[in-house]
Amino acid sequence: MIADWGTDERRLSDSVSVLIGTNNGGYPSGNSLVVRGTSETVIIDPSIDVVARGGAPVPVDAVINSHSHEDHIAGNGLFADARVHVHHEDLPGVRSMDGLMAVYGLDGDARESFEQTVLDEFHFTPRPDAHGFTDGHVFDLGGVNVEAVHLPGHTRGHSGFRIDNTFFLSDIDLTGFGPYYGDVWSDLDDFEDSLVKVRDEEADFYVTFHHKGIIEGRETFVEMLDGFHSVIGRRHDAMLDFLGEPHTITEMVEHRFIYRPHVEMAFVTSVEQRSAEMHVARMIRQGEATEVEPGRYQRN
Numbered sequence: 001m002i003a004d005w006g007t008d009e010r011r012l013s014d015s016v017s018v019l020i021g022t023n024n025g026g027y028p029s030g031n032s033l034v035v036r037g038t039s040e041t042v043i044i045d046p047s048i049d050v051v052a053r054g055g056a057p058v059p060v061d062a063v064i065n066s067h068s069h070e071d072h073i074a075g076n077g078l079f080a081d082a083r084v085h086v087h088h089e090d091l092p093g094v095r096s097m098d099g100l101m102a103v104y105g106l107d108g109d110a111r112e113s114f115e116q117t118v119l120d121e122f123h124f125t126p127r128p129d130a131h132g133f134t135d136g137h138v139f140d141l142g143g144v145n146v147e148a149v150h151l152p153g154h155t156r157g158h159s160g161f162r163i164d165n166t167f168f169l170s171d172i173d174l175t176g177f178g179p180y181y182g183d184v185w186s187d188l189d190d191f192e193d194s195l196v197k198v199r200d201e202e203a204d205f206y207v208t209f210h211h212k213g214i215i216e217g218r219e220t221f222v223e224m225l226d227g228f229h230s231v232i233g234r235r236h237d238a239m240l241d242f243l244g245e246p247h248t249i250t251e252m253v254e255h256r257f258i259y260r261p262h263v264e265m266a267f268v269t270s271v272e273q274r275s276a277e278m279h280v281a282r283m284i285r286q287g288e289a290t291e292v293e294p295g296r297y298q299r300n
């Protein structure tokens with residue numbers, strides 16, 4: 001289970017390195033973290049590239065998952081002898097296929113199709129033996145600690161990690177796409193609270209699982225985080241504009257506020273639906289929109 005990563009292994013300190021995935025960790029791949037201690041070595045979020053290459057640069061004692069999404073748990077089966085840890089609220093998605101599908105909230109044809117993808121492209125291997133951790137849990141690896149920071153919203157258990165001079169942001173991925181809170185297990189308010197919480201993190205390096213990869217310096221991080229956060233407001237405003245005329249959630253789903261029209265993936269409809277529902281609930285709470293007739297909403 002050892003593979004040569006050459007220059008795709010980037011060292012951030014004596015104990016922390018990043019395994020850069022294909023296309024700088026663009027989905028479906030990602031950037032995994034390896035943390036070497038004197039007593040244990042862990043891999044955080046083993047990507048499909050870790051599977052493709054046949055392992056990490058060193059033997060791994062434990063896998064830590066930031067949350068139970070297919071791209072972050074792809075290597076859980078490869079490291080069959082290693083322990084698996086994930087925030088206790090995301091345990092179901094790591095332990096079984098049924099649990100994983102419940103996290104997304106997919107059913108019917110969309111579920112069937114995504115189940116196949118998760119098996120074929122993401123090597124999903126259930127780990128019924130996985131252990132749960134809570135916010136603030138410290139993994140002492142000998143000379144270096146990995147400290148879990150619960151940052152829910154993307155999923156219920158989504159967590160970041162403080163290690164040495166590095167903070168692993170996982171799917172607070174600072175991309176132009178913006179925050180993803182489209183699963184049944186996602187929550188818009190929790191996501192925003194997590195964005196506020198993580199803004200205080202002090203580190204030399206911030207690492208996202210996708211695209212951006214390694215971000216150097218707190219100033220750059222804060223600037224990117226604020227840009228990422230602002231996407232939520234832009235989506236909200238776009239939906240409010242659309243509700244200048246009364247519309248149903250279904251019409252909002254068809255219009256698309258999260259994905260561009262050409263994107264065709266099994267989960268698009270459910271993500272649009274869930275996101276629209278959360279923004280409309282927020283509008284009603286904030287007195288910005290009203291349900292003018294059953295299932296039809298309009299801006300005030």
Ligand SMILES: [Zn+2]
Nearest residue numbers: 067069154171
């Ligand atoms: Zn995710």
